[in-house]
Amino acid sequence: MSESLFSKKNMKLIKDPLNDDNPITVQVLGICSALAITVKVETAFVMAISVLFVLIGANVIVSLLRKVIPSRIRIIVQLVIVASLVILVDQVLKAFVYDVSKQLSVFVGLIITNCIIMGRLEAFALGNKPGASFLDAVGNAFGYGIILIVVAFFRELFGSGTLTLPVVGKIEILTSLANNTGYEHNGLMILPPMALITVGIYIWIQRSRNRKLIEENH
């Protein structure tokens, strides 16, 4: 008997990565790109969309091929699939959202090495059906995207005093405060170390609210 795509078990595949099993804050994967492209909300958003696309594509393709991929070269096969999808994304970004693609520069290419993607392919897609793999991809990409956008929100707001949203464009929020009251933007926020600290604070808050994540004392 086939189970429904939106069964309880399958919904867990989407929900878990958002909190209990978040790829960045719990599994601590894909940290590198989270540090690099979270200076502006817009770039974080486009990066999240790109990862969503690549992860869904790779997960579903690998899952469809899971029975025909020779196990000895499975990592290479996964890499080729991920790399092709990433090149496609890069080409499409260059053609349609040229400015954003310039800002993301090398980081789109580095999606290939994003541990989340290879991790999901190895851990999930190789052993599960395409439907479930699709949901797993959506869940993990959102889990990744949420962290990127939250981190980018705080970094851009306190670092530059603005919020650059997709479509809407740049919104000045703290800049008038800076001009009138002597408030200074915290330049450290736009440097990579603060991304790490912001992610760290996120993990702290998340763990203090979610008892399941607290390791027992030995």
Next chain:
Amino acid sequence: MDVNSNKYTIGFSIVMVVIVALLLAFASEGLKPMQNQNIEREKMQNILKSVGIEVTRDEAQDAYNKYITEAIVLNDKGEKIEGNAFKVDVLKEYKSGGQKNFPIFIYESEGNKKYIIPLVGKGLWGPIWGYIALEEDKNTVAGASFDHKGETPGLGAEINQEWFQEPFVGKKIFDESGEYQSIRVIKGGAPEGDKHGVDAISGGTITGNGVTEMLVRTLKTYEPYLKS
């Protein structure tokens, strides 16, 4: 069928590679015209930005045709030669020996003439480039625009921001006696009244040095033309 046999593994790899190669080749060829158009229009935008004209990418073509009345190619003696200035790859010209082509774009609006010189150089992570516009006296800077491929966001990447480019306006490349000085990016801030220096970006020293090097080297090659 044994999916782990050598024959199958090799066959699988071959089929996979062929499919992937075809797919990517089609995607690349299909999207190329749009990508090239973006790159060309961006170049027009950058040229116009150096004289203070901000246009969107869609308007770039029209504005370029309207304001840039002449685009000429110079040789290393500053003489005008045949060629399409817009298509000259400046980076290649500096690298190659022998005959050199240096493009210069002339802006004209309401009797106001400005000379726009393309710049190429190296930042910390990759290429940087820009355009510097000179007033009719071929000495005073009318404006500058810079851009980069992948400088550090928030540090070196700031060279494409208004606050870095704005101080170039009014600086001079020759001193009173007509000696070549270029314009330098000065760490710690340019002294007040310095006609040949602008403030550097803190944390972006190497990119700033790249900008200085780019200005010194490029403007030097145009010296014969600018003095004529």
